[in-house]
Amino acid sequence: MESDHAHIPQATGIVADDAGADVACPERSPPDHDPALDPAGPLFSLLKEKIVTYLRDEDVSRIEAAYRFAAEAHSGQTRKSGELYIVHPLAVASIVADWHLDAQALCAALLHDVVEDSFISKAEIAERFGLPTADLVDSLSKLDKFKFPSHEEARAANFYKMLLAMSSDLRVILIKLADRLHNMRTLFVMRPDKRRRIAGETLEIYAPIARRIGLDALFQELEDLSFVNKYPWRHRVLTRAVTAERNHRRRLLAQLQAGIEERLPQWSVEAEVQGREKRLYSIYSKMKERIVEAHLGHLHPTGEKRRAFSHVYDIHGFRLIVPDVASCYLGLGALHSIYQPYPGRFKDYIAMPRENGYRSLHTTLIGPGGVLAELQIRTREMHRIAESGVAAHWLYKDDDKSINELQQQTHAWLQSLLDLQMNSGGASEFLEQVKVNLFPGEIFVISPKGRIFSLPAGSTPVDFAYAVHTDVGHRCVGCRVNSDHKPLNTELQSGDQVEIITSAYPSPNPAWLNYVRTGRARARIRHFLKNKQQDEAISLGERLLNLALRPHGFTVDEIAPAAWERFLRDRGVASTRDIYADIGLGNRMPVAVARRLLLAQKRVDGPADKEEGKGENASMPRLKIHGGEGGSMLLARCCQPIPGDPVVGLIRRGHGLEVHLQDCPVVVRMRGHLGRWVDADWEPDETRLFDVTIRILCHCGHNMLVRIANAISSCDCNIQSAVMDHQAEASSITILRMTLQVRDRQHLAQVMRRVRQVSGVVRIARLRSGA
Secondary structure, eight states: OOOTTEEOSSEEEEEEOTTSOEEEEESSOOOOOOGGGOTTHHHHHHHHHHHTTTSOHHHHHHHHHHHHHHHHHTTTOEETTSSBTTHHHHHHHHHHHHTTOOHHHHHHHHHTTHHHHSSOOHHHHHHHHOHHHHHHHHHHSOOTTSOOSSHHHHHHHHHHHHHHHHTTOTHHHHHHHHHHHHHHHTGGGSOHHHHHHHHHHIIIIIHHHHHHTTOHHHHHHHHHHHHHHHOHHHHHHHHHHHHHHHHHHHHHHHHHHHHHHHHHHHTTOOOEEEEEEOOHHHHHHHHHHHHHHHHHTSSOOTTHHHHTGGGOOOOEEEEEEESSHHHHHHHHHHHHHHSEEOTTOOEETTTSOOTTOOOOEEEEEEOGGGOEEEEEEEEHHHHHHHHHGGGHHHHSOSOOHHHHHHHHHHHHHHHHHHHHHHHSSSHHHHHHHHHHHHSOOEEEEEOTTSOEEEEETTOOHHHHHHHHOHHHHHTEEEEEETTEEEOTTOOOOTTOBEEEEEOSSOOOOGGGGGTOOOHHHHHHHHHHHHHHHHHHHHHHHHHHHHHHHGGGTOOGGGSOHHHHHHHHHHHTOOOHHHHHHHHHTTSSOHHHHHHHHHHHHHHHHSOOOTTTTOGGGSOOOOEEEOSOSBTTEEEOTTTOOOTTSOEEEEEETTTEEEEEETTOHHHHHHTTSTTSEEEEEEOOOTTOOEEEEEEEEEEOOTTHHHHHHHHHHTTTOEEEEEEEEESOTTOOEEEEEEEEEESSHHHHHHHHHHHHTSTTEEEEEEOOTTO
16 A cells, blocks of 8 residues: 555565655565563554444454554555654554444554555455455555556556445445555655655645545644645644634634623524634635735735735634434524624535534634634534444444434545546546546536536536436536526536436537536436537447448448458458448548458358459549538538538547548549548438538628628528638728538638629638638
8 A cells, every 4th residue: 555654674575656756666575473571562562542442352353363464464564764664554554443443444554554565465364354444454555466557547547446346345435545544644754755755645635535434523624734744844834823813813813712601592493612723824825815815806915925814714613412403403593693704605515514414503703803613513423423424324323313424425426536537538648637626626506406516616517417417418418507597617606506408319519518517417428428529430440331231232231241251351350330430430431341351251151242352432423411410420620511511520549430521632632542522412401500610701891790791691601610810901991701501512602602792802712622
């Protein structure tokens, strides 16, 4: 796992771990462990004191056996700090024991590094401690046996392996986080550059995971440890500033707390009042937000960097622990009756819990002397879930509904991360999407039926549509936000009511990938488009192969199954659909496939046709197109063909079929590549419009653009774009380039005749390739 600080003398083999440290593997087998000479014995005794309070004697004995096994495996190994390596597994197990995890998890915590750092196999662990423990250890071990092209690829592969295990067993991530926490606590022994890198990774990945699964205390410690290691100078400066502010406001905060403790009994509210101070990293994050707001114009930028700390008012606060939900709201009323609430700072996470199950009331009070303090009001049940998250399942053994719901939500979230990996464009994109998904900030939007959805900040109606249901997202064509029609890329705000307008058929737009925020929406869109492209490629590939076989008197259905089987076996291809898809995507030439299929057919039942020997020079019939085939058949942008133009289909490797004008320079260059192009004809399609660009030379005159636009519109033609360019300051001639939508070549001719009749138009021509 993360042996960030391991150092083993007399080593010969070295493997790199995911945090960048080198872990050396000794050649010799570990010596027998002598308990009498055990320097780590006192640490295990402390661990034993924890586990005997909630585990059975036989479980404690098994954990002690795992400790002795780990001590033997790590014998002779030390960390960068000089301490025995076994101290690290003991510390991880101690953290895990604080959550009351079971014996299997504790054994795995003690053994989590023995596979990587020693000559121990998963099978040996399974034989000694059972398969569940061995599976946990294996899930926590990195993929060191594989070579990756980059550190980023290795990180993504190891992270995906961990996610896969987490989706079926949440104990994996709890042990992993405990491991990361202890490494962060001892990170000071590493080089500064390595400290910064590991701290950055912790801030981006592990701390947000801890918060997402509800481990608030662990999340806070990971953030603070990362802050001091990544930005040590900023940490020192901020520490001094907070200390000075604390001394300055101490008397006012004491008055505020006294007022709270006096008012609550008057309203018959029993509460435990806890003082709290905003953490340094939280203050630092607020300061960065203020500086960004200043640059965006929300605050006056003058001196903002110096004054950013003064804008973080509520660095102190209080937490009220009350008996029940009713007391939460009653306590809120009591506090607002004595101190004025700060506008816009009230949040009801009881009615609308966060995705990680967090529930609480938040308000900010203006106390004596104008001092601000944030208050959190929650029940004890809410408090334990806020602190322990999914670990509360083991920490509190009762069958609590909130804890069970939190586990279900966590499993669903983990599954969404797995979906991201399956539909991402590579390791770097996967990790970036995970970072967005982990800790994005939240907004709450409302469906027309009153259902509340939690979405990441910056989400759009498309994200909302996929949050409702995948089918709603696929069929989304428009939206209403607060009863007003809005574009689908509109950023939603908390409190918005969103209604999705759907079509009868699914048609996700690839452009949505440019602005959707949620991993769920991105994964579903990618999956649909990938399948759609595959289906279109298969359909096109079958059509092209049929055309290539037709001169020889065959169709694909007339090729004998034995011939297909021979053809597929010789090429190591699983099915005919794969062959069709390769042809449709341009990875195989249809005439070449047809020739080899005919040879296979000949071996099965004799000569294939009467025109044997034409091979790749056999003339293919014309392919019928209508321009709406989809991603596997595209109209070339260079020459913009429209129905009525003489066209040719050009097969481009990995892209499918591109339809070009016959005199397009691209086609002229490819004419010598037999099998790369196919003659094509248009099929009538009255419903589709095609883009075409025209160039108009006209005199500068009053309302010239308006008069030309009216002429075009009178022919039932759409204008997609228009660009005007004056030839010279002294010239009275203007050049207009306009992209129109027309049905066919005759429609374009009608438009051009009508534009020529406009007074002041000198010349009009269709722009072709190279113009």
